[in-house]
Structure formats: structure tokens, C-alpha cells
Amino acid sequence: MKNKILLTACCLIACAVFIDACYANDALSVIHSRKSVRQYTGEKVSRDDLVTLLKAGMAAPSAVNKQPWVFVAVTDGATLVRLAEKLPYTKMIVKAGACIVVCGDMSKALSGAEREFWIQDCSAASENILLAAESMGLGAVWSGMYPLQDRVDHVRSVLGLPDTVIPLNIIAVGRPQGVEKPQNKFNEANIHWEKW
Numbered sequence: 001m002k003n004k005i006l007l008t009a010c011c012l013i014a015c016a017v018f019i020d021a022c023y024a025n026d027a028l029s030v031i032h033s034r035k036s037v038r039q040y041t042g043e044k045v046s047r048d049d050l051v052t053l054l055k056a057g058m059a060a061p062s063a064v065n066k067q068p069w070v071f072v073a074v075t076d077g078a079t080l081v082r083l084a085e086k087l088p089y090t091k092m093i094v095k096a097g098a099c100i101v102v103c104g105d106m107s108k109a110l111s112g113a114e115r116e117f118w119i120q121d122c123s124a125a126s127e128n129i130l131l132a133a134e135s136m137g138l139g140a141v142w143s144g145m146y147p148l149q150d151r152v153d154h155v156r157s158v159l160g161l162p163d164t165v166i167p168l169n170i171i172a173v174g175r176p177q178g179v180e181k182p183q184n185k186f187n188e189a190n191i192h193w194e195k196w
């Protein structure tokens, strides 16, 4: 019996040391724990939690610090159902109970060819939201809208977005059932050192 307890304790310590060695700090641990969550308990997400996620989104870098983003946070059940109706790959928002629609605001974007930086800016904000959700024990998944015009039109019509506002994605946010696990996508073949 004593040996069993000792063995279990040693295993636990070894696991802790291994995890520590893999992820030297909290940020790395969150980055490597993040996963797309599509199965939710249905438990509500508080407004405070949504504000925390939105603050994380707005902390993202953006070209020339234009911050060409605007966010629509949706918690109303009927609106979530209407959004999901014509979005076959975004049905999870209904059970999640909340979503954040990350949009580019063209009235705040750069002009000319640089205008397209809005996509990178809003993507950086989106990833911040996903990571913040993971760090708070929430589940989230990015669902792509732009550049698919039918999806953009649908979101625009349900949420009443002005023409200058383009929905890049819908991020479902909710309490995870705990089914999904992070994938290890590290692949040496994707790396070129110094030169191609």
C-alpha cells in the first residue's frame, strides 16, 4: 500500500516537472492548451467575462495602430438562433450561449493597398480573444465569415451592421463540456533557418 502511494506521488511529481519543462510560463501554457471548442454545457457566460475577452481583443497589435476593429457581443438566444440558421458551420453558438462577432471597421482602416491590413489586425484581436477564453476556463471557436459574401451578408442583415463594417468571424464563447483536447501541430518541416 505504502509503495503504491509512493509510486503515485513520484508519477505526479514527474508529470509536474515534465509540464513545467514544456511550458516555461503561463502564456505558453495557455497557447498550447487552446483548442477549438464546439461542445458546450449551456451554462451562461457573464457580461464581465465577455468584457474581459473584449479587452483582450483590443489589446492586439494593429498596423499603424489604427485599431480598425469593432465587436458585436451577442447573448440573446433568439439572435444566436437567427445567426446560426444560415451558418451551417457555426451552429455551436446557440448552445455556447454567447458569441463575439469580430468586425473590421472600414471607416477606421488604412487606405489604398494598406486597407487590407484590417484582416491581420482583426485576426490578431481574434486570437487574443481565443487565448483569453482558454486562460479563463472558457471554450471558444473561430468561425470564418469574410471573405465569403453570403455569410457576410447574412451576419450584416441579422445584426444590422452598416456597410462600412465587415464581419471577419464569429467567435462562439461558452462553458466547455471538456471533450476537445489541444492538438500538437509542431512540425520541423515547416521551419527554414536563415534561408529557404
Ligand SMILES: Cc1cc2nc3c(=O)[nH]c(=O)nc-3n(C[C@H](O)[C@H](O)[C@H](O)COP(=O)(O)O)c2cc1C
Residues within 6 Å of the ligand: 034, 035, 036, 037, 038, 089, 090, 141, 142, 143, 144, 182, 183
Ligand atoms: C479562418 C478560420 C475559419 C474557421 N472556420 C471555422 C468554422 O466555420 N467552423 C468551425 O467549427 N471551426 C472553424 N475554424 C476552426 C478550425 O477548424 C480549427 O482552428 C482547426 O481545426 C484547428 O483546431 P484547433 O483550433 O483546435 O487547434 C476556423 C478557423 C479559422 C482560423
